[in-house]
Amino acid sequence: MADIIKPGTGLVYMKVGTHARETLADIIKRKTQEIEETGHGFWGYGGSTCHPLRMVQPFAREHQRRDGVIYLCMEPMESRHFAEPVRAEEYSADGVSWVEVPPSINVLGSRYALVIQNLREEEFELPLERTTVALGNSMGARGSRYVSGRVDKACLEVADDAPSMTAKSVRIGLVADIVEPYAVLLRNKPR
């Protein structure tokens, strides 16, 4: 994974753990099966720091044009996140057209999802000090400063003027490729 940590590379960083009453191991198993059956999987998430339309899609499009693959780099953690395991029934890549989530995909307790392939367990150090926030209201801030407190995910670029590799790192344990349309909005069917 050394090729991820080179100047200009774009990646979506996210802390992951127990979610909606499922362990991480259970989620990985279920998502791997989804990808096998559907060709891609939905990796659910929330918050507005990586809004699908405003953040992830423009970020991913730009970096795909430039570098090819966009990586989702996930740091496993102990989580006390126990969102209600409500299954999303519809998704939208543009906020206007909504289609049914395929029966083979189950995203639980999330407002948004990244569209992923090639989910794998892979371990390496990601020095957040060597990254900057790529877009949005914190554009240009160091990743190490941005990812703190309640902020646990970010669209990051590896910086040119990065400090040394000895900078404080996070331990990535799970990686996936983000594929078109990169990120989608989720909802229940309107009643």
Added chain:
Amino acid sequence: MAEQIDIDLRAAINAVSDVVQNRPRPLREFDQIFMKTGDMVLQSELVARWSNGKRLAFIGDGDAIGLCVAHLHNGGIINYGPAEMVVFDFDERVCSAVTRFADRERLESLRAVLYNCLDAFPGPTDFDCFYTNPPWGASNDGESVKVFVQRGMEATGYGGEGMVVIADDLELEWPKQVLANVQEYAIASGFFVQKMMPRLHSYHLDDNPDLRSCNLIFKALRRAPSSVESSAIMDEARLANFYGRENPPRVRYVRERKRVDYGKAHEDEYSFDLLGE
């Protein structure tokens, strides 16, 4: 500007709380990010004092500062405020919230007009001053701010004053660039910077909860309004990153789904388990 008076803080906070309770929820895809309530109280008092006795146009007002100003004034919590206010907003929910609240509280000085700032300004163009808290332009070097400011200047016939609320941060580079570009634009349009009040307001902004905004107050060099020929903004370069990188505008109006039970918990949110079942 009117003389500042001592105000009943509890009454002022409760008045702003009335407005917040009435306000629609923000749509992040259009950069609707709401100011925190304590800052709304202070900002509303300032705006009322700044625009005392004048005619004030709000170019967008998701925060509902216009309603706060009118409610504080009408309720006697402050004894100064603008003579007339018009809120121009492309979100029908915002316009309806203004109309609904103004009707309920008998706020005669305030009305709302559904208007998208990419269209030609509908007038009138003889307001004394304008207020705007636009999309802050992190990804477009302030171009989105300039569009809102342009409409504000048109509302005053390029002859009034304007209060512009935009990002202000000591460390990030983009707010500095936007501040510089907006000031340059205002000066080129016949205005000068009368006052800058740095890092005043906080927001419900989860991707940068510490990011503040400033008040940038412009005044026209010209004393009297001139005739304005407003036109729609079609330049793709100005629009390409309007709501963020690669996010050009694609919605003319946000339409409100009308409900008879506005402001009440929506029945999709809950159900009842009845006693005895």
